[in-house]
Amino acid sequence: MTSSPAHRIDTPIVLDTDDDDAQLTDRLLAPLRSKSKVWYALLALSGAGMLLFVATSVYTFVGGIGLWGNNIPVAWAFAITDFVWWIGIGHAGTFISAFLLLLQQDWRASVNRIAEAMTLIAVFNAALFPVLHLGRPWFAYWLLPYPATMAVWPQFKSALPWDFAAILTYFTVSFLFWYTGLVPDFATVRDRAGSRGRRMIYGIFALGWRGSAEHWQHYRIVYGLLAGLATPLVISVHSVVSMDFAITQLPGWHSTIFPPYFVAGALFSGFAMVLTLLLPVRRVFHLEEIVTARHIDAIAKMLLAMSWMLIYSYVCELFIAWYTGDPYERYIFLQARPLGPWAWLYWAMISANVLAPQLLWWRSVRLSPLALFALSLVIQFGMWMERFIIIAGSLSRDFLPSSWADYRPTWVDLGLLFGSIGLFLFAFLLFLRFVPFIPIAEMKELRREIRGTA
Amino acid sequence: MIWVRTPFVSGKGDPVRQPIEFDHRHHVADDGIDCRYCHDLVERSRYAGVPPTSRCLNCHNQIWNDSPLLATVWTRYFRDQPIPWVRVHRLPDFVYFDHSIHVNKGVGCESCHGRVDRMARVYQIAPLSMSWCLDCHRSPERHLRPPDAITAMGWTPPRPQEEFGRALKTLYGVREITHCSACHR
């Protein structure tokens, strides 16, 4: 990031403080020492949600998929919707850190770690659903190619084994990327730690980082490489996920636009989730000077851009459905969705994903944390509905009218959905409390770049 | 992966204790009784057929009829209670193995059950795993015999098994059947 200070003066500020390094470090380490009541309250709340998730999972595991609302034809519904939704959310993180790192977007620095943590937790969440969703989860390992005494291999034409692999890879790389970035900060925490215990623990995680020039050199190489590795994964994972649907011939699934369409949707919901998490954190920990209006504005603009990519996909789908003249395609896109029993869901989805984001054309909206927070929630809701309409909606109206049927979720379905949200927040809160969620080293570096002073 | 291949899982080579100390060595080797005398369904049915108690008494009402070893047989017979033999070769319920077709297509008893004529207590000589079945189903010629040698123990082919087997294979029209519904229905 070498650009002359002169050029900096007119660019919007990404760091708005006069602290020196020490003060900045203290300020960024404050949350780890805070004894905030709010935090405990939220932790309890989300903890309850997590327990709900565990309970419903165990219940499903013991009782069987019959406890859900699924049926024939709607053999996939809530669980798979949740899966795709979480995977989608788990995209913005790596996108922000890796993609923007490669594009040398300095504003990413202060938000990337939160985004990455969000990614890891979301992907972990997502990965639970497909396994739980199996009729016989205890045989999940049959999806892996291993030398079995049955002498049978997985079906490589199917998207699911690839899905399995893709998610695993994405999680691993994202985790390494996140952890590598953390190493110098863990060292900082270690050095600033009050108690011996903390020093020991963070010391272990810091992997003996001393901040020597040699360390920094290796660090930069590894971080860059991982960024390069993670970037294509951002694209590949959701492309593979979209194949779970695209390779079938079910009207509403059978569509070549799915990979880019799903990636766009994923980033859309991902950025929305970043806002959902970032705005309260910024407020609670008074980080307005570190996560400045510039950041919020940038993310909002990203949202707007993504919403248009999504709109483009929607229009394409509808046009192609009409243009092919295929009666089944036409029925699902031009009748079942907009006019069918779930029309209200469809139109709610349209207003959430297509209309609502247009508010972002207005600068005032982009700069109002409250408005953005509300909007981010609306968008995530809309994206969940989009997946549900694609998955359950298409299944419920396929080729033979004789087998058409509707779907009604049971409390177990709902429990899993809301439980998974609880699980997500629970993990995220722990992250806030025990890990420096604003990259200290990078901030100090950024500060120097901006001030140009040593 | 290694564990499931061990005898602890496959039950291979573990002599099974039976309610009656029936000695295959004696009946097969010493007396030279053909397998089919007791396991009479083997050519007609899925099951080789565990002999009805009456079958034992065909001979034993004449010879050794007062032997204490046979006490259980007598009492059970007259009380019309079956003898609770212990299963040695157990296949899962979703496997539909059919003895008749194997025997009729030239697979000898020995190929799967081993030298029963040398077993005091019968034990499993094969892992009975799916890959073990497939080994033979993919190249049956390695285990084919002429009809008269089906029940023979320690039989050796007149010519190298490979070519002899290939000849029999064409003769009986033995196919390499590896599709699932051949065994799973």
Added chain:
Amino acid sequence: MTGNRQPFEHSAVDDAGRVTRRDFLRVLGAGAAVAGLGACVEPPRERILPYTARPPEITPGIATFYATTMILGGFGTGLVVKSREGRPTKVEGNPHHPASLGAAGVFEQASVLELYDPDRVRIPRPREGVGGWDAFARDFALLPASGGTEQGRGLHFLMEPTASPLTNSLIERMRTLHPAVGFTFYSPLAFTGAMEGARHAFGRPLQPVYDLSRAAIIVSLDADVLDADPFCLRYARQFADGRRLRSRRDAMNRLYVAESAFSTTGGMADHRLPLRAGDVADLAKALLAATATPEEIRPAMPLLSQPTPDGPMASWVRAAAADLRAARGQSVIIAGAQQPAVVHAIANALNAILGNIGTTVRFIEPLLPTESPEHALATLAAAIDAGAVDKLVILGGNPSGTAPADLRFGERIRSVRSSAYLGLHHNETALDCKWVLPALHYLESWGDARAYDGTASFVQPLIRPLYDGRSVDEVLAVCGGWPTTNAHALVRELWSTQPDFTVLWARSLERGVIENTASPPVSAALDWAGVLPVLAAEHQRAARDSIEVTFRLDPKVLDGRFANNPWLQELPHPITKLTWGNAAQLGPDTAKRLGIETGDEVSIAFGGGRISIPAIVVPGHAEMSITLPLGYGRSGEERTARDVGVNVYPLRTRNAPYILSDARVRGVKPGSREPLAITQGHFTMQGRMIAREATLAAYRADPRTIAPAHEPAPSLYKPAVKSGEQWAMTIDLSVCTGCSACVIACQAENNIPVVGREGVLKRREMHWLRVDRYYTGAAGTARVISQPMACQHCEKAPCEYVCPVNATVHSPDGLNEMVYNRCVGTRFCSNNCPYKVRRFNWFDYGSGIPEVLWMQRNPDVTVRERGVMEKCTYCVQRIRRAGIQAATERRALRDGEVVTACQQACPTRAITFGSLDDPESEVSRSRRQERSYEVLGELGTEPRTRYLARIFNPSPDLTV
């Protein structure tokens, strides 16, 4: 082969429904344990329990078949029953038997489950005091020694009418020995209208027997001959044979149907006239007037009204009349069993005038009592009130549940000093009686029967009685106090008078029929003198503006006797697709008039009775008419049947047992009950070419219109390896009546679980083979087309490439295999199946059912575990068994050697199955027909199951 199959006195199943160890083992034979999917755990070493002495007729692992006869509604249907290790597991039709011709309907198929019903009566037991047959005999048996004609006064038998020679001979014997003993015959399945009609037309009661194979024109006046008739299997087959097209040039019969409720027969009609049951008599008169020449009906002329010149009725009559005149001697007019005598009289008159008697219809002496069962029962009720009955023995049936409401028969039974009920279940009657006696199921008992045409056959048991039961004949003998009370001895004794009996006995048991025992036809000459009075008499008919209510035997549970059979409860109704319950069927306009729609309720009141029942709107149902299916809302101690559906008997009275013209009907909205468990929610094809049909004329003009050839879709994958037979199926929609016998046959053969009402409501029914039903045409002239839909065994199967674990794959002989033990249950295959024929085990349906039901299971088919997919396999177990058989005999499979369960059951032979590698096989030839097409073939799935488009044959002078 059956000498050692005497009924035993002791029970093989204990009170908890568990099969007692020893007998269960005996029954199971060497290790033939019911297959289950114990994939995940390694169980301890299991035991093998061989026979101590193996019965000669049993080879463990190999099925044996015995011929026997099932009696229903008094008439026998010959069956061949499959037995594995001494357990009857599957019922098939007997090709030699006139009532079966090789087919078996839903009741025959499901009867094997009834045998193992855990709710069966187990031991003879009085309300209070000691039980057992001896105790019963002490209370009820007569003492022939201390004779005297007075002996047995007060003793009265109430039983179902039966044509069984043995039963009737025993009744005769009882009557001659003890004239004072009373007999009453009642069953809702016994209709006397036909014999009444014959008395009017020919001077004496006669029983009509039709031969539809010789009829070019068939006119049904509210007669469901293809589904609800003692001879329906035979009639359906004959009808189909007169309709089956092998080429475009083949001739085709034409079916006219006038009916109120949509019946299976109505579904097959070329011209169907929705008409209130009460107005059928007018239609008949109009038809008579329009068909016959004036001199043929001169005496009747003044009594016959001409129909209003316009309207559907008139055009229907005109067309039918024209066809009938043109087809003298090759036509037949059939009156519905529940129609009044006048309709039968007119039908007889028409058949006589058209010279159909002797060709398409013959008459025989009645095999059942000619007195109307309702009136017979009323007489008995009076006798009970008069105190003339102090010992009432009820042999079978369920009078307390099914008697006309105004007789309040249950109370009357309770008022009798001592009463006994012999039956399979603790039903309403059992609860009213002092004694309850376990009846033998027909698969456990000896006896004999007559088919509807008089052909006699033996009933022979396939299994020792599971409980301490007796057959009707045996109980009669016990009550008579006669020396021989063993049915086996009794039936031999009766038939031993025949010339060379031993040969006849062995041969008849083997073939399942006793040759040359059909009743000879008797001459029947039309005599107007008898007809005119009924023509003149005003018959019961609802006023134009009031709603008529009709009662129907339910096609699934009849009068309620099969209500405890889960297979039948879960079987979708052929027309409404309703399971687990009944609903009032009515037409769209009537529903509007009542301001209700499907799911709402109608409240109907008549006399003392009032019921409230969910409504179901059926396009094509006659307007201003409501149909109430009997047999639901049972209140006995039968776990499955209890409180399923609504009991409509409270409305059914002695004088209006079938058509109720003056009931008070009103709509109740919204319905209070839970939704109806219907398996098919959408009834139109959305303009998609799924179940295709065309008129015969159009088909002859241009066959390509119904089955346009489509380009084979391009594929990335190389074609599957093919070797050996190439299995394929063809289903002829022209002759499929939608009777659903195939569905039950499939369920019985393949261990298909029942999911219950809740399961169906969640759309989780497990039937591998379902019968889709679509409405075509306008609401007024709605027609139905039934399409059996099971796995199509696509050559390019969409399910196969999406399964991540290779659990569904293709076999070289063209089967789409489903490997349960490999399935992990992603359900991806179902999502990608365009036909949605795959089923998922949402719960562990296999376990948790009473052990006694395990005995029905087919040991050649795996019982599926929770969490795995399943679907039609083309009965792969039958294919492999036949293949092994052929291979051991060193020969090739013959065409027709492998028969699937559905194909075997089908009464109309609509299903063809065979191998495509033989170009001359039945199935290969059927695929060369121009009307052969693939459902959704345009997707490139290349299904191995093809359909023959439905051709129907409307009269050229009538627009459909």
